[in-house]
Amino acid sequence: MKIYLFLIIIFLFSLSQIKAQNTKQYQFGSWYEITASTKISDKFGFFGSLTSWNYKLPAENSHLLLAIVGVKYQLNPKTSVGLGYAYGDIDSSFEENDTPNIKEHRILEQLVFNHKLNKIKLSQRFRLEQRFLEYETENLLKHRLRYRFKGKIPINNTLFVSIYDEIHFYLNQFDFQQNRIFGGLGVSLNKNMSAEFGYARHSFKTKSYDRLSVQLNLKFNSRKKQKQ
Known part of the structure; x- marks a missing residue:
């Protein structure tokens, strides 16, 4: 009961932050992502992703490459922990100009809980990030906490509905930074590959972006088969 109360509070806070934002909107953009994971043993595995945000469809005026x-x-x-590294190239200006982009080196730690509610697959991810940001005139270190709640609702053996909400806080002053909401349709292409297509809303304090989201998910098993 406590965890569901916590989730409700987080969701309501997310909505209040979005409603409080400036309503200035830009053109419909895109959010493309490839994720990959593999198991090398019963306990250890690797994960990775490549993400491209763009201010305009189909892939114009880059916002982020990560x-x-x-x-x-x-x-x-049901539970896993992870440690990772990320490199990002960020253009937060929206305008197409010659202003240098922000370069980012990021260290991340995460805790993931997977569980089921009848046939619905649920996932909770807590992620801590140390963001080393290189601006044109200075370098900054920002600590960020992210919480994502994701649901996968099967329609049949091939199709499913995918939804999630992820809220971000800066820990330096425990300040709301952004929120991401996604809803869409997924298709299982085979046992190692699935794709998701849908709508994503990317909300910051003063602006929000509506984006077409396309995601390809790859899963592999590199564990050695035991001899019979």
Whole structure:
């Protein structure tokens, strides 16, 4: 009961932050992502992703290009921890100008809980990030906490509905930074590959972006088969 109360509070806070924002909107943009994970043993595995945000469709005026690699350890069938590194190139200006982009080196730690509610697959991810940001005139270190709640609702053996909400706080002053909401349709292409297509709303304190989201998910099993 406590965890559900916590989730409700987080969700309501997210909505209040979005409603309080400036309503100035920009053109519909895009959010493309490839995720990959592999198991090398019953306990250890690797994960990674490549993300591209763009202010305009289909892939014009880049907002962010981010690459993540990491290692994970399975504590039990439902819980895992992970450690990773990310490199990002960020253009937060929206305008197409010659202002240098922000370069980012990021260290991340995460805790993931997976569970089921009947046939619905639920996932909770807590992630801590140390963001080393290189601006044109200065370098900054910002600590960020992220919480993501995701649901996967099967329609049949091939199709599913995917939804999630992820809220971000800066820990330096425990200040709201952004929120991401996604809803869409997924398709299982085979046992190692799935794709998701939908709508994402990316909300900051003073502005929000509506984006077409396309995601390709790859899963591999590199564990050696035991001899019979």
